Amino acid sequence: MIFVPLSFVAALLLVILLVAALRARETTGGNTAFLFLVALCALQSVVVGLRWGYHVEAARYIQPILASCLPPLVLFSFRTLLQRDDLEDGLMRWLHALPPVVMAAIVLFVPALIDVALIVLFVGYAIAVLNLGRSGPDALVEARLDSAVAAHRALVIAAVALCLSALFDLGVLLAFEWSKGEDAAIIASNANLLGLFFIGLTAFVASRAQPSAAGQASPPEPSPSEQDREILDKVQRMLVDQKLYRDDNLTLSRLARRAGVPARQISGAVNRLAGRNVSQYINDIRISEACRLLRDTDMSVTAAMLDSGFQTKSNFNREFRRVTSLSPASWREQSRPAAALDA
Template identity: 40%
Template sequence: MIFIPLPFVVALLLVILLVQMVRRNEADLRENIAFMLLIAAYALQSVLIGIRWGYDVRAIMPFQSVLATLIAPLAWIAFSGLTKEPSAHRLASLWPHLLPACLVVLLLIFWREPVGPVIILVFLSYGAALLWLALAGPDVLVESRLDGVLRSYRSLLVTALAILASPVTDIIISFDLEWTGGTHSGAVIAAANVLALMLLGSAAAVASETAASDEEEEDVSHAQTTPRVTSEDSAVAAAVDALMTSKYLYKDVDLNLGRIARRLGLPARQVSSAVNRVHGSSVSQYVNGRRIDEARRLLAATDEPITRIMLDAGFLSKSNFNREFLRITGLSPKAWRRKYRPPKGTMLAISLPGKGK
């Protein structure tokens, strides 16, 4: 019977995930390159782990160490890239993140003892940085498409926690090697690799910016709102309203907070705070409310298929459209059309029932 280590299966699944991302038409390969490199790194690491623990090839361990010090920086680069406007000079600022890997290479050549602690320190540092980034709330991901920003935010949290958990795994393995000679290390590695698959599944969802899952979303940033609304907040929120009304900006399926802020010439955080305080919702919920209003108008006034209306209103994902429509109106799009569409030959009422925020 042929023995296939579990990490090899994980690597295969990651490769399939990577191929799907490359082939997906809506994904911009240049914008998603960091996430793709992250998945590729995890796939390669899974292969190395399978060789090391499946076949006890210890010579592979230096390659594992170097690759490990690239994975955490890649995660940081990928997610931090969603917090700022793409720049042609961004690649020039990435070189410091290669320093941990360079340091590990030098240590492997001249002094191997500190390699383990250095890798643990790298993961703890980048994990803490990702967690600190997440504390700012979902609107910090200004370059993430509003149609799926909450899932992007969840993926950021999962990634931060998983990277912070990785040093714990290394410590457990070290103790196991010292106390039992590595009796349980294989099982620990296998479990950690499955966790890595879950992590990369989330990261891939962010990279391709698919819509959130069908489960009900909770607006994380809503808990951070304050009831105090300043005149400046009102002015910014009014400017956002005017932009949506005059330019129909909500119809852009790739719309994100960064793009709105750039159109207004304001910092993204200022726009997010103003919308949050004035409307009592995140920017994504505000824009989705506008989209649902447009969808209801089209459902009542036209014979267009619901999928066509979904796209015209600014949604890219059917699951997200259905979930938001149900949240705001209490009905599915099909049921709403059946209930509220006027008989042929009658004039459509100007005000729509159940208007969302």
């Protein structure tokens, strides 16, 4: 019987995700950095299978170097969803290219430190990734507003997956210390199947949040100001009067440019006055329009979804239930008799 390592199965699943992302790129605006991340996870899965499944000697030197590329690429990928002004420039950006260089030196000269270095690297970057999303979905101003919550969840899961990979690296280190590496192959395979696959999956989800060619709200500030009211009124007029909510590629960054108001001020005004994040606020408007279409027209649920600015059924159904506590079909069934009686 031909032996197929679990990591090869993970690699196949990641390749399928990558192909799906590439095919959908024209309509979803797949982010290139996230696509590279999925590809790197797939490649790393293959190398892990070659090392621990088929004991290919060369793979033991390549695997830690590839692994050291993952955390910086995770951080860079999610940073592309931040406001341009928040991105690092100059020397700090190039410092993130050092981990594979340092790891290559460790592999050549002090291989005993490989696992320790990987643990420190993965945990450190996991903290950095979580720090990016500390303000909730509104921090991801370059993400489509209907996907900002999903992208933020993907960010958190990616950080957890980095920590999980560090935990498994610790397990491999202890396996060599306690049992001379007898269990290392099993631990490494499981680490690959779980850690790399989850990183690749979250990269796939987050890539679809990028517009084609942002759970929790930011912490509220003490009290709304008159400026907050003016900003919210201006945003409300733009969204409703200009039907800007129908733009399925709308991001907080684009909304800020159209309104001529900094994204942080819009986010703060919505948080303080509406008690929710920008994504939820705009989705409330979209759901209100969808309800009108479902009540007053014979338009199908899918057509109402698209006409109100949603791109996927999963986002539409989730937001519809959040606002109305019902599915679109159930809401239409309950609202139409009432409308008929009013007439």
